[in-house]
Amino acid sequence: MISEVSDTAETVTFPAKPYSYQGELKKLWQQPLRLFRLANALREKSCGDVVSFVINRNINFTNECTGTCKFCSFKHNSIYFLTGEQILQRTAEAERLGATEICLQGGLAPKMHLEDYCQILELIHRDFPRMHLHAYSPMEVLHMSQNSGVEVNDALQELKKSGLGSMPGTAAEILVDIVRQKICPNKLNTQKWRQIIMAAHDLGIPTTSTMLFGHVESIDDRLCHLQILKEIQQETGGFTEMVLLPFIADNNMLGKIAKGADLLDRLKMHALARVALYPNITNIQASWTKLGRESAAAALDWGANDLGGTLMDEGIARNSREAPSISAEELSELIEGRGKRAVQRTTLYERA
Numbered sequence: 001m002i003s004e005v006s007d008t009a010e011t012v013t014f015p016a017k018p019y020s021y022q023g024e025l026k027k028l029w030q031q032p033l034r035l036f037r038l039a040n041a042l043r044e045k046s047c048g049d050v051v052s053f054v055i056n057r058n059i060n061f062t063n064e065c066t067g068t069c070k071f072c073s074f075k076h077n078s079i080y081f082l083t084g085e086q087i088l089q090r091t092a093e094a095e096r097l098g099a100t101e102i103c104l105q106g107g108l109a110p111k112m113h114l115e116d117y118c119q120i121l122e123l124i125h126r127d128f129p130r131m132h133l134h135a136y137s138p139m140e141v142l143h144m145s146q147n148s149g150v151e152v153n154d155a156l157q158e159l160k161k162s163g164l165g166s167m168p169g170t171a172a173e174i175l176v177d178i179v180r181q182k183i184c185p186n187k188l189n190t191q192k193w194r195q196i197i198m199a200a201h202d203l204g205i206p207t208t209s210t211m212l213f214g215h216v217e218s219i220d221d222r223l224c225h226l227q228i229l230k231e232i233q234q235e236t237g238g239f240t241e242m243v244l245l246p247f248i249a250d251n252n253m254l255g256k257i258a259k260g261a262d263l264l265d266r267l268k269m270h271a272l273a274r275v276a277l278y279p280n281i282t283n284i285q286a287s288w289t290k291l292g293r294e295s296a297a298a299a300l301d302w303g304a305n306d307l308g309g310t311l312m313d314e315g316i317a318r319n320s321r322e323a324p325s326i327s328a329e330e331l332s333e334l335i336e337g338r339g340k341r342a343v344q345r346t347t348l349y350e351r352a
């Protein structure tokens with residue numbers, strides 16, 4: 001049982017059975033003060049006063065996509081494909097600004113095959129061998145495997161040979177198929193997402209874990225999602241972090257029926273993730289692009305210990321009041337403004 005909330009987290013233990021796990025966490029959700037104090041105590045126990053960030057750049061190599069996700073704000077009109085030269089140019093700019101990671105994600109372009117995805121990795125890896133390549137969601141891995149008629153495991157091995165360092169655990173949205181049917185009916189289902197993530201972990205490819213929340217899902221759906229992530233982590237240990245992604249209602253179909261979670265709900269969700277995933281997933285990331293800078297900084301008092309990356313571009317969806325980039329200095333100021341110690345990290349949570 002989650003027996004006590006105190007200034008230390010010494011008394012916190014977790015029940016073994018999922019039902020009890022869900023029941024306890026659901027009760028905690030109704031008590032924000034208790035939830036907050038517990039999450040903050042667990043953050044401190046896990047990470048001390050350190051809050052991390054990474055200097056990275058997102059490169060969205062194409063926006064062509066056959067997907068039909070109802071929450072997507074990624075532009076489908078005027079399709080583009082970045083050339084190899086443009087990708088290298090952006091990587092070189094990122095390197096000059098101190099980036100240690102390039103994050104590559106794109107739409108599901110119907111003519112892109114496994115070899116095209118490998119070529120992008122090889123291109124960057126050839127000229128920037130020390131740059132960590134964090135690339136391709138489970139949905140993209142499935143897409144390239146199907147387009148090329150190869151097994152997911154073989155595709156992952158090829159990507160790794162081409163320089164893949166880790167994968168974003170995006171496309172998870174909410175890992176409850178009934179919810180997925182409503183918001184992204186053509187996307188891979190829960191079982192497939194889990195299978196691809198675990199295959200990556202088995203091959204030594206770490207991934208992040210994510211949750212898109214604040215649309216049509218219930219608190220039970222959120223808890224079910226967290227339970228799945230916890231189980232995977234207990235088995236593989238391959239998740240580097242959990243990234244909370246509040247749904248942004250601007251410029252997408254889902255925004256017509258769902259307005260997105262309010263600030264209290266968003267902050268509570270970071271706290272709930274910290275408590276639910278403790279002690280298996282140490283790093284809980286607040287996304288400044290989605291929450292906005294000040295709210296992301298506030299989440300550092302609600303269980304989060306990481307502010308993600310500088311990004312330099314982010315094409316998928318962001319808070320419309322936010323610029324597409326933030327500097328390392330600005331991230332450090334936000335962190336220090338909350339009385340924490342700012343540390344630049346690598347993708348895999350080593351000190352940069």
Ligand code: SF4
Pocket residue numbers: 065066067068069072073074106107108139
């Ligand atoms: S979320 Fe990704 S897969 Fe879905 S429509 Fe948008 S770009 Fe395509």
